[in-house]
Amino acid sequence: MNHIDHILAARPAGRLMSVDVLRGLAIAAMVLVNNPGSWSHVYAPLAHAEWHGWTPTDVIFPLFLYVVGLSIVLAQKGETFALPGRSTWLRAAKLFGLGLFLALFYFPFAKPEFSWWRDQLLDVRILGVLQRIALVYLACCYLAWLCQKRQWLLWLATLVFMWLAYALMLSIPYADDTGEIYRGQLVFGNHFSAWLDQLLLGREHLYYQTAQPFAFDPEGLLTTLPAISSGLLGVLAGLQLKAAGHSSRLEIWFAGGVLMLVAGQLLHPVCPINKALWTPSFVLVTAGVSQLLLASLYWLCDVRGHQRWLSPLLVFGVNAIALFMLAGVVGRLLVMIPAGEASLKHWLYTQFFAPLLGAYPGSLAFAVTCLLIFYGVLWQMYKRAIIWKV
16 A cells, blocks of 8 residues: 555544544644744745734634634534533643643753743743633533534624624723823734733733733733634534535535635724734634635545545644644754754754755745654554544
8 A cells, every 4th residue: 555545544433534634734734834944034925914914824723723613513422512521621721731831841052041940931921822722622612512502602602702802902991001091002012902911911921022012922811712713613613514414514614614704804994804813804714714624625525535635634633732742842942952053943944955945945845844754753653543632
């Protein structure tokens, strides 16, 4: 058998291929855009929008949250959702803990003045990607259970979480250290969500520590509310998967995806699309793209049976968190380990990738090389049926 045949033969039983492929696409894209050879040489579609607006890269994280919601439904045993119990809380706690581990996993060996206790532990970034996944997962599990007998309540919850944070950003006044009062600002470092992050978490524990007048986190507290909506839209798509036939669910998914994408884009002039603020228009645009991808992959993989050329994404999809952790640890090690007068990552990029291919192609090639190496590791897990379940 060739490699593709091996992948399909080792495919875990009882799993919907399109969902694993979609999850694999999301996590592979996330790793690719997070590991360029040089952050100064990144092609525009592989970088986040500077503030308002969106690029393909901005879709990746909400796509993963959408799949989280979808997977909650597929993991449901029986006809009804059980009350989330110890296993749900434990999974969320593990995800949050893994996020904190990555935040703490840093020590620049070439800087003797660096104190891990002072500079890393005491100033640890509390929130992050895995932490947001944990919170969204937990909220979606409870909301799916609470609203299971009345699906319209799930739609209502989606709308409330989508708009609540944005309404608070526009309506609640807040003040900086000088006493100047603001209301309705939506600029970098000056919005109600940033003020709240700095107030509750402290400047030193946020991603954008130097932002003025307020530090903030792109995975901040208030903006986690609309991120829950991204997960709930995945839950709703999953319910359609269980309730309708092939043609009916495809029609609903395609029509809903187009509707959300167009609605979000039309809202942009009055409600800007913004990932850091996770605005309602951002939720709609990214959920629209996510749903169109789901519908397309479901039609290709599970209806038409065209599985071979997409099957490598299964290797990533069944061990998504393992890939994220592997990429996070290796990426940090490449920055931590000194080589020459800089880091090993900088040395590899400047000595090999950039001279051979050029600045921008070399930066992309570095990311692709990392992804291929990670694929080799995950393939060894996949063919041995090792699935790292958090």
